[in-house]
Amino acid sequence: MDLLALALVVLLAPFGAFLFNAFVAQRTWALAGLSTILGVGISFLASLLVFAAVQGGARLDVSWPWLTIAAGQARAVEVGLQVDPLTAVMLLVVSGVSLFVQIYSWGYLHERTFDAHGHPHVHRDPGFARYYTWMALFTASMLGLVLANGFLALYVCWELVGLCSYLLIGFWYQKPEAALAAKKAFLTTRLGDCGFLIGLLYLWAQTGTFTFSQLEPRVAALAPEAATLAALLVFCGAVGKSAQFPLHVWLPDAMEGPTPVSALIHAATMVAAGVYLVARTMFLFEHASAAMLVVALIGGFTAFFAATMGLVNTDIKRVLAYSTISQLGYMMLGLGVGAVGAGIFHLFTHAWFKALLFLTAGNVIHGAGTQDLRAMGGLARRLPWTFAAMLAAALALAGLPPLSGFWSKDAIIAAVAHYQPPAAWGGLAGAAMGLLMFFALATVLLTAFYITRLLCLAFGGAWRGVPQVYPHVEEAPAGMLWPVLLLAVPTVLAGFWGAPFVSAAASFATFVEGHEVHEAFAPGLAALSVALALAGIGLAWALYGAGWLQPAAVTRLAGPLYRWAVNKWGFDDLYNALVGRGAVGLAGAAAWFDRGVIDGVVNGVAQGTVALGRAARAIQTGQVQTYAWVVFGGLVIVAVAILLPVVLGFRV
C-alpha cells in the first residue's frame, strides 16, 4: 500500500468508529467499546506500517485545494496530509497510547465502589457508549493534527481535540466540579488559541499560504520582527494547549475526568500537541531568536514551578498532572534551546511512562476507591503488579538510568548546557543560560522527590483509609492489568533509541530532525542529574518511607514556602480575582446596560403606547350621540374660525 492510503487508514479508522458509535451504537455499549478499540487498533497497525515506510525513506506531502480566494492571484487555501519522521513518531505515540487506553478503559468504566460495610460493588458507567464515542473522535482528531501538512487542517484538529478534551473532562457532568473543570479547561486553552488564530491569520497575510512546506522558504524571507511576532502568537496556542505558565491552571482541574482520559489526553497526547506544534513550526522559531528564548524561559520556568506544586499536592492524579505540566515544560525548554530532537524524544518517552503512571494510578483509584493520597498506604501488598509497573514508570520519570526518562531528560539538559545564545543578547544571555540550567537541574531534584513521595504515600506504610475497605482492596482485573504491563515495555526500552551508545546516524534526533545530529552526551552532567535524582528520592524516602524525618516538622520549618506551594503560587486566586471578578463585573455592567437601557427603551416604547391607548380609549364611549356632539362642536369651531375674521371685518 502506498503511504497516502496508509495515512488515510490511520486517520479514517478511528473516525469511522466515531461515526459508527455516534449514529449506530449509542444504545449498545459493548458494540461501541469494541468498535473504538477495533478502529484504534487498525490505526495503530497502520501507524506501524507508516513508521516502517518512513524509516525506509518514504515521505508524503499532498495538498488538496479547499477553497480559492482571488482566483487571479491563485491564492488557494489548501488542506493536506504530510508524513515525515516527526509525524511517524507522533502517530506511533498517539495510536499506541490510545490503543492501550481504550482497552484499559473497558475495565475502568466498570467502577468499583465500597458501601458502608466496606464491600465492593461493581457497576458499569451509564455513559459507556458516549465515552467510547468521544474517545474515537479524539483519537481521530489527534491523528489528524499530526498528519496535517498545513496550519489550517492542524487548527481544525487542534480545536477538535480541545472539544473532545472538554467533553471528556466533563464526562461525569453530573458532578459540578467536573462540569466546572471542563469549562475551565476549554476557556483557558481558548485564551491561547485566540493568539494562535491571530498568528495564523497574520502568517497568511504575510506569506499567503498555510502549508508548512511552502511556508518554510517564505518565512525565511520575512523580516525578523514579523517572524518573531508570528512565532510568539503561534506559541500562545502551544502555551494554552500544553498547559505552560501562565495558562497552566486548567490541567490540574482536568483531573476531574476519568483517569484513562487523563492518561491519553492530559498526559500523553493532546497536551503534547503544543510541543509538537512548536517542533513542527521550528522553521519559524529558528528565524526568531527572541521567540526561541521566550519558549525556553517559559518552558524552563514551567518545569520548575509546576514541580514545586507537585511536591505538596495530596491528590494522586493532581500530583501527576503537575508532573505532566513540569515535563511539558522540559520539552519546551529543549525546543527553546533549539534541540528539536531532544524535545520530541522527551515527548516520545514521556508519553509512555506518563500514560503508564496514570493508568497505574487508575488501578490504585479503582482498587482503593479513593484518589486522596492521605487515605491510602500499604497498597504494595494488595496491588503488586500495579506497584511494579508504577515503580518502573516513576523511576523513568525521576530519570534513573537505564529507563527511558533518563536518556531523554539528559538529552535536554545536555542541549541546555550546549546552548549558544545569540551574541546580541550580551550579558543577558549568560543570565538566561544560568536560569535555564538552574530550572533544568532543580526540576530533576523536585521530580524525583514528588514521585517518590507519591509512591511512598500510596504503596508504603500502613493503610490510612477506612479500615473495613482494606481487605477488599484488590489488584485490577486482567483487562486493566495487561495494558499497564505492556506499557511498561516502552517505558523501560523506549529511551535506548536516543541513548548515546546508539550511533548518531541511527539516533532518534537524527531520525526526527532529518539530518545527522551529534548529541553531545555529557557524562558529568548526566552524573550530576542522576545524583540530584537520587538525592530527591533519598529525601522523599527519609520523609515518607523510612520516617527518619517528620513531614509535619519540615512543613512547619518551610512554613511560608509550603503554603506558597499549596496555594499554587496564588495563581488560581489571582485569576479568580482578575479574570473571574473582572469578567463578572464586566458582565454585570453589560447586563445592567442591557436590562436598564436597551430593555428600558423597548419596554418604554411599549408602555408609552399602552398608556396613550388607555388615555385615548376614554374618548371612545361608543355613544353615537357623543360623537355627533363632537362632530358638531368641531364644525362650530371651524365655522367660527372662518367667519369670525369676516364678521370682525378682516380681509383674509
Next chain:
Amino acid sequence: MVGLQHYLILGAALFCIGLYGALARRNAVTVLMAIELMLNGVNVTFAALNRYLPLPADTSLFAGQLFVLFVITVAAAEAALGLAIIIAVYRLRRTVQVDQIDLLRG
C-alpha cells in the same frame, strides 16, 4: 312683508330643532325624524335663496330647487335605510335607545 330673512330664520330654526333632537333624544326613530327635520331646514334655506338671491348669468334658474329635490330623494332613501337598520338593531338588542347601543366603546 315676508322676506328672505324670515325664510332663513325659519330654516335655521328647523335645523337647530332637528340638531337638538338628533343630539339629545334617545329613541333612534326620533333621532331619525330629527335628522329629517335638519334636512328640511336646509331645504327651506335652499328654496328661499333660489327665490331671492340674484343668480350669476351662467347658472340655471332652478339650481336651488333642484338641490331641494335631490335632498328630498336622498332623505327618503336614508329614511328607508335608517328604519331598516333600526329594525335590525331592535331584533338583535331588543331596544332602540341609542345610549344602550354602545358596542364600539373603547
